[in-house]
Amino acid sequence: MAPDTVSQKDRHIPYPPISWRGGFSLTWRILAVNVIALALLAGGFFYIDSYRARVVDERLVQSARRMEMIRDVAPSIPPASLNELLRGLSLRNAERIRLYDPSGVLKFDSATAGGAAYMLVDPDEEPLKRHVARFLDEMVDGVVDAEPLPPFEEPRSDIASGWPELREAARTGQAVSTARFAPDRTPMISAAILLGNGDSLLAITNARDITRAVRAERLRLTIVLTLALLSSIWLSLFLARTIVLPLRKLARATARVRLGRARQVKIPRLPERRDEIGALARSVADMTEALRNRIDATDSFAADVSHELKNPIASLRSALDGLGTVSDPELKAQLLGIAQDDVMRLDRLVTDIAEASRIDAQLSHTRFEPVDLGQLIEQMLLAREARGIERGVRLAFARPRRDVAVVMGEEARLILVIDNLLDNAVSFSPPGALVQVTATVLNDEVLLSVEDEGPGVPPAERETVFRRFHSVRPENESFGKHSGLGLAIARSIVEGHQGRIVIADRDDAAQGARFDVYLPLAHLNDPGIASE
Template sequence: MADEGDSSVPRSALRWRLSHRILGVNAIILLVLALALLFLDSFRNQLRDEREAQTRHLAELAATAVPKIAAADVPRLFADMGQTTGARVRLYGADGALQQDSWRDAEPTYRLRDPTTQAWTKAFARTLDRAFNAVVGEKSPPDFAEPAVDRATAWPEAVGAFRTGRTQGAVRSAPDLTPVLSAATRTADQRIVLVTANDRNFTRTVRQERTKLAAGLLAAALFSLLLSLFLARTIARPLRRLALAAHRVRQGRAREVRVPRFTKRKDEIGLLARAVSDMSQALRQRIDNIEAFAADVTHELKNPLASLRSAVDGLDRIEDPALRRQLLDVVRQDVVRLDRLIGDIGEAARTDAELARAAFEPVDLGKLVGQICAGWEERRLTGDVRIAFARPRAASAIVMGEPARLARAIDNLIDNAISFSPAGSLVEVAVARVAEEVLIRIDDEGPGVPPQVREAIFNRFVSVRPDGDDFGRHSGLGLAIARAIVKGHDGEIDVADRDDAPSGARFTIRLPAVAGEVTA
C-alpha cells in the first residue's frame, strides 16, 4: 500500500490552502487592472487640469496686454501667441462683436479632424477611449462646433466671464474625440478675450500611457496564466491521480491499490490524499476481515453440524434405549452449541457497525460493573464459583462510551473467567482509576493462559481449554467481541498470570478516563 503518514493535520497547520491560491491568482490580475485604471484616470485628470490652467493663463496674459498696447499691435500680438501656443485667440468688444482673431493674420493653428477620413486604428483608439470613460464613470464632454455667427454671446464661458469678471473655462469634444479647451476672461476696458485650442497632444499622451499600461496588463495576464498552470499542476493533476486510484479501488480488480498520500503537502489536497489512502486501507482490511470471518464461520459450523448429522443418522440404526438417550444428548448439546454459535456470530458481525454509529456518553464503570456482577449472582449461573467485586470510589471511574457495548465486553470476560474456574473458587472483579485511565481487572483461579497463546485467544473462534472440559458452552467469539468493543472505545485489553495467587489468569481492560475526575 501507500506510505505511512498522519492524515489528521489540524487546520492551523495548513499553509497556502487551495482557497488562498485560487483567490491569489484571481486577485493579482484584478488588482493590477484596478491599479492601472486608477493610475490612468488620475494621470488624465491631472494632465487635463494642467492644460486647462495653461489655457486660462494664456487668456489672462492676452487680457492683461490688450489695454496696454496700441490697437494696431493687437493683431500681431494675437498671431504670435497663437503660433507659439497652437491656440486661437479672439477679442470681442463690449457689445459682443468680434474685433480681432489670430487666424486673420496667420495660418490656423489647429484643424478639427473628420473621423471618417482616418485610419481604422484611430477608430479603435476612440472605442477604447469610450470604454475607459464608461469604466471610470467619466461623462462625455459636449461636442465642439464653431458658432454660425461668431459673437461673444455664442460662447457660454465668454458670457460668464463678462458677468463675473473672473476667468471662465470649458472643455468640449472634437469630432475625433480630442478635447477642445477654451478660456474666456474680461479685460480692463470691458472687452472679452477668448482662447480655444484643440489639444491633440493631450489625447496622444493619454493613449501612450494607456498603451504602456496595456503592456503591463498583458504581462500580468501572462503571469496569471503561469499561476493558473501552477494551480493546474498542484491541484488538478493530484486530484486526477486520487480519482484514478479511487476508481481502481471501486473496481476492486487489484488487491493492493497504491493511493498517493502526498505526505509533504500540508494543504487540503494533502489531507484528502491521506484520508483517501487511510480509507482504502481500512476498506481493504475490513474486506480481509470479512473474508476471514466468513471462512471461520464456515469451518466452525461444520463441526457441530457433522456431529449432529452423525447422531441423527445413528438414531435410525440403534435400538438400545440407553444409546439412543446418549445420541439425543449429543443432539441437544449440538443444537445448544449451534444456537450459541449463531448468536455470537451475529453479535460479532454487528459489533463494528454498531460502535461506528454509537453516540458515546459518560459511563460510570463502578456502577456498570456492579450491576453486571449482581446480575450473575441473581441468575445463579456461576455454579460453585463465587464473584467478589471491589467497588471503586464514587464517580472516580467515568469513561466516554456506549453502556450496552461496554457491558457486553465485561460480561464476556466474567463469563470466560467463571467457565475456567474450578468449583468453589473465587472470581475477583475490580475497577479503579490510575492516572488518566480506568482499569477493569478480572482475576480467576483457573489454570491460566499459556504465554504463547495469550494474543491468539482474542482472535475469532480460538478457545484454549484443558483436556476433558466441556467445549459446548463457548463459541470462541466472546473474547474477540470483547476486544473489538474495547478497541472501539480507544482502549486496550490483555491477559497475564496472576501475581497474587498460585494460579489463575488476570484480564485487564484499560480505557481513557474522562478528564477532571478524581483519581482513585
C-alpha cells in the first residue's frame, strides 16, 4: 500500500481530535470496572468491624456466666479458699477480680494478692504508630457507623458503690457485664454480681488481644487491597493499551480518510495481532482499499466516458457542419450516413454506459433466486436461432439434466452475461463456424463455457479485454459497432454473483477462444429450489 502523502498545505492543518462526548472513554470504563470490583472487596472492613463486635459480645457473655458460676459455688467454699479460687481464676482469665463486703469495702483484690491486674496506658506516651492505629480505628468506626463505647474510668474511691456495674447488679440481683474503651481505645470487659452472703464481686479485663487481632486483620486486608488495586490499575492500563490505542489509531486513520486530507492514508493492519482487534484493523484496511479502488474506478470510468463520447460527437459535428456547406447530393448523403452512424454509436454508448454504471448498485440490493442455467441457456439459444445468426454461425449446447446446474442469482443479469459472451463469440467466428456452449458442475461450482473458432485471445491480452472501452474487433466489422463495455459488464455481473470469469485455451488445442464463467452452486437447502 502506498505511504501517507500529505500536501505541505495540509501539514499545518491539525486533524480534529477523536473525542467521546456524552460519556467516558473506554480506558476509564475498563479502569472503573476493575476498581469497582476491588471496592466491593473493601467491604471486608465492615466484616472486620462486625467480627470485633461479635467477639466483644461473646466476651461479655462469658464473663457474666463466670460470675454466675462463682455465685453458685461460693456458699460451699470456705472464705480462705474463696480468695485462693478468685486468685486462680484471675490468673487463668487475665482478669482483675475485686471482692467487696456487704458494706461496700474492698476485702480482696487480685492485683495485690498475686493475681492478674490491668494497666491503663496514657495515649500521649505511646509512639506515633499507635496514634495512627487509633486514628484508623476511629475512621473505620465512623465509616461503618459503629456504636461508640463509653470511656472507662476508675472511681475515686475503690468501693462497691463507685462501680456502675455493681450498682446495677445489686439492683437486679443478676450478673451484669459491660464493655468500655480504655484511654488507648482498647476494650475493657467488666462483669459484676451480688453473692448470696451480701458480698459483691467485680471482674475487669483489658481485652487488648481483640484490638491486636482486629488491627492485624485490617493490616493484612489493606496490604491485599493495595496490591490488588495496583495490579488492577496496571492490568487495566495494559488492557486499555492493547485495546484502546489500536482503536484510536484506526479511528484517526478513518477520520483522515473521511476528511480526504491524504490521498493514500495508511490504515494500520496490525499484522501482529491475532485477535478481534487485528481482524477489525485488517477489515478496515481492506474496506478502505476497496473504497479507494472503487473511487479510482469511478474516476477512470468518468474519464473514459468523456473520451469515448468526444470522438462520435466530434465526428457528428464535422458531418453536420459539412451538410451546411456541401451542395453535392452524393457527398451530402455520405455525410448524412456518417451522422446517422455517429448517432447510433452514441446511442449504444449511452445505453451501455448506463447499464455499466448501475450494475453494482442494483446487484447490492437484488434478492437472488435459484436459476437453472441449463434451462436458461437452452431458451436463449432457441430464441437466437429463431431470429437468425449472421454468417451462418452454428450454436451447439450440451444441456445438463434439469435442476443440476443451478445457481443463486438474478436471471436478467445472467442473461446479459450469456448474451455478451455469445455476441463476442459469434462476431469473432468465421462464416459457418461452430460456437459450443456447456454448463457443468465442477466441485462446488457451475462452470459455464463458451468456445468459438475465431482467432483466439493472446495470453497478454486475456486480462485487458475485460477493461472498460477496450475493444479488439474483427477486421471485417465496421468501426463503432460495439462500445467495448460488453466483457467489462459481464465481469462486473459475474463478480457480483461471487463468481469469476477467465479466458482459457480450448481443451482440443484448436484455434479459438474459450470463456469460462465460474458461479457458486446453489445447494438443495437453499430457499426456492424445487424440481418442476
